[in-house]
Amino acid sequence: MTRPVPEMSLRDAREVLGVGADSTPAEIRRAYRDAVRRAHPDAGGDVSVFRQVVDAYQRLQDPLSPPLAQAPPRPRPTPDPDLEISPRQALEGGEVDHHFPDGRAIRITLPPGLRSGDRVQAGGVELCVYIRAHDGVLVRGDDVWMTARVAPGLLKKGGRITVDTPLGPRSVWIDRKAAERGLVRVECQGLPARGDRQRGHLFIRLSAATGLADSAAMSLLRRFAAAWAA
Template sequence: MAARSLDMTLKDARKLLRVAAHASPAEVRRAFREAAKQAHPDRAGGDAERFRRVVAAYHLLQDAPVARDPFFQPPAPAAPRLGVLAIGPKLALHGGAVEHRLADGRTIRINLPAGLRSGDAVRAGDAELAVQVQGDGDMLVRGDDLWMTVKVAPRMLAEGGRLAVETPLGRRIVWVTKKAGERGLVRLVGQGLPARGRHAQGHLFVRLAPKTAGETQSAARTLLRRFAAAWAA
């Protein structure tokens, strides 16, 4: 009644209490208490007429619908929780069958395609699993690329030369330049994970690590034994 007698609109009431159209009831109450405290006639600088208008504005806004905040973004629906399927680099490269134990205790067999990356999802019966590619000690995966380490003689790093490397795709002959030897890294183009979906064809990076003196002698003895065996045959 007081609000109508003062001929106040919702816009006037919000302006007086300094609240937005989408202000919550709690925000309106806080604004009213602050405005009432400032306008109370018993307070220095207060005014009885302004106090009445503050009270009228509060009563009017109590019954007013709350407008929707134009900048409010509703939370995204929760994504379904996926189980995790951990695989090694070779399985990511070639694909193949793998067994996986589900949360309900069931063990299922999944045929995986070649070229899976971490973050890909695969369907297993009525379950969806997030792929996680993990290194196996001999090899690791970085994005689309495979990385492996090969021990070579220090002379190879210093002078370069022809190197046979056993890769997941079979034996590859690599020509190590002096620059590659200095860097300790050789790239085999297109020898990484295969292209799949949005993923590009990857490469194989071979890190060249120098053999220790003991490893070099052991390799020499192995070659000598092979030569002796072949000669005796």
């Protein structure tokens, strides 16, 4: 059985974290940190509430969401014990440098498949993992989301495209149904399975790029159809 595409409005996400439309990224992050600590299963919290908190934070990090109201710039906050990683580091694991508020710096080896809210022991403290959006790629739960710019003709009839994902180029077939709704799901190309979390999927939003030529295969198909009709 396939899992439904996760959906959460910006209003719902703000209500879950208790922030407003004019909240700054730093305020949202602090609200998320407090909420995830209260809801974390290891602290006796409810799993469904914990995942809702994580989904709300990631919804507010979505680069395609309407931007939050601009607020006057504030001084850069002092680093805290939380560990921010990129979607690629969540997918592959590997080494990451972390700086503590007291000036200490350590290198941490991460396992693949970390999710936001997971905890890592390092430097004698427990760090809470946050997966930040990077280069238009974000992580929601187990799934990786990104956007691909495609020729307008492909959004009408479908076709095959090559997408640069965090793990390298992927050839993706877009059927007509996916083309019409502007979203394609690539099975089992999200975060790897870890613990009780199943392997996620890759969701690609399709954005029409005016002036972008159709693929060679699509152009050939159109010429063939025109010749046949003649």
